[in-house]
Amino acid sequence: MSQHTVAVLGTGKIGELVVAGLLRSGHPAENLLVTARRPERGTELAERYGVTVVDNTTAAERAGVLAIGVKPQDAGALLDAIGSRIPSDTLVVSLCAGLPTGFFASRLAEGTPVIRVMTNTPATVDQAMTAISAGPHATDDHITIAEQMFKPLGSTVRVPEYQQDAVTALSGSGPAYFYLLVEAMIDAGVLLGLPRTVARELAVQTAVGSATMLRDSGEHPVLLREAVTSPAGTTAAALRELENHGLRAAVLSALEAARDRAREIAAQAK
Ligand SMILES: NC(=O)C1=CN([C@@H]2O[C@H](COP(=O)(O)OP(=O)(O)OC[C@H]3O[C@@H](n4cnc5c(N)ncnc54)[C@H](OP(=O)(O)O)[C@@H]3O)[C@@H](O)[C@H]2O)C=CC1
Numbered sequence: 572m573s574q575h576t577v578a579v580l581g582t583g584k585i586g587e588l589v590v591a592g593l594l595r596s597g598h599p600a601e602n603l604l605v606t607a608r609r610p611e612r613g614t615e616l617a618e619r620y621g622v623t624v625v626d627n628t629t630a631a632e633r634a635g636v637l638a639i640g641v642k643p644q645d646a647g648a649l650l651d652a653i654g655s656r657i658p659s660d661t662l663v664v665s666l667c668a669g670l671p672t673g674f675f676a677s678r679l680a681e682g683t684p685v686i687r688v689m690t691n692t693p694a695t696v697d698q699a700m701t702a703i704s705a706g707p708h709a710t711d712d713h714i715t716i717a718e719q720m721f722k723p724l725g726s727t728v729r730v731p732e733y734q735q736d737a738v739t740a741l742s743g744s745g746p747a748y749f750y751l752l753v754e755a756m757i758d759a760g761v762l763l764g765l766p767r768t769v770a771r772e773l774a775v776q777t778a779v780g781s782a783t784m785l786r787d788s789g790e791h792p793v794l795l796r797e798a799v800t801s802p803a804g805t806t807a808a809a810l811r812e813l814e815n816h817g818l819r820a821a822v823l824s825a826l827e828a829a830r831d832r833a834r835e836i837a838a839q840a841k
């Protein structure tokens with residue numbers, strides 16, 4: 572991986588996480604190019620990471636691996652501008668929600684390998700969940716390169732591309748659902764009279780402890796929940812309210828809405 576020149580086109584939140592992760596994993600800064608729409612963003616990235624800021628065309632011509640980090644709505648214009656400058660042996664890795672690999676392939680030279688990746692913001696603390704799919708012309712070796720890019724940021728899994736909109740709904744957007752729950756628990760603690768700082772510490776450590784148990788025990792969440800739920804106890808009273816208010820149905824609808832939005836983004840992309 573470190574021998575490849577990697578360019579991140581559109582280095583916003585997710586692009587920056589990729590840059591930071593590559594550097595943390597020992598990828599040489601001199602083999603890393605970034606592009607930014609605003610000059611001040613480029614300066615910020617150069618100062619923070621010691622990476623080289625170039626324009627999109629230069630990145631397209633120089634990089635062996637091109638990560639597309641722009642919003643899906645900006646990807647068409649970007650590819651229309653530089654697609655013809657990307658050599659067909661460049662590995663194109665899309666980080667974009669919704670867009671199928673065919674969207675990119677149709678704007679690239681015939682034979683260019685394309686991979687679709689869906690990561691998430693816990694990459695910040697090397698706890699990302701990244702799903703990787705082979706698109707047109709992507710071989711096992713290309714997938715391995717993508718895995719080497721994302722393994723330093725957390726876990727990776729290979730999925731068929733048709734599952735990527737569901738992945739986006741679950742793990743791509745997923746951190747936001749947990750943050751919302753924690754936020755609501757903090758507010759509820761305050762409602763019950765706890766100082767906000769105490770409520771925050773309780774809610775965050777409870778989330779961290781519960782997540783660690785989920786990962787490390789290998790137990791089904793139902794069993795972990797049952798172990799907390801004493802007969803005629805406090806937890807059962809609370810869980811009844813969550814079910815009464817449709818938490819489970821809300822989660823099902825929420826993920827369907829996210830999946831549908833990914834499809835809509837793809838349908839609207841030009
Ligand atoms: N945020 C998340 O949790 C996740 C996002 N994604 C995907 O990652 C991608 C990026 O999302 P995110 O990082 O949140 O978005 P950001 O808006 O933070 O990043 C996109 C960046 O691309 C820049 N940009 C746009 N057009 C160009 C261009 N032509 N040349 C150079 N730079 C350009 C933008 O510049 P400017 O700052 O001027 O707007 C911005 O900095 C999206 O496709 C999204 O679907 C995937 C998984 C999770």
Ligand SMILES: O=C(O)[C@@H]1CCC=N1
Binds near residue numbers: 668739743744
């Ligand atoms: O909200 C979004 O569209 C992006 C994709 C997954 C997470 N954030």
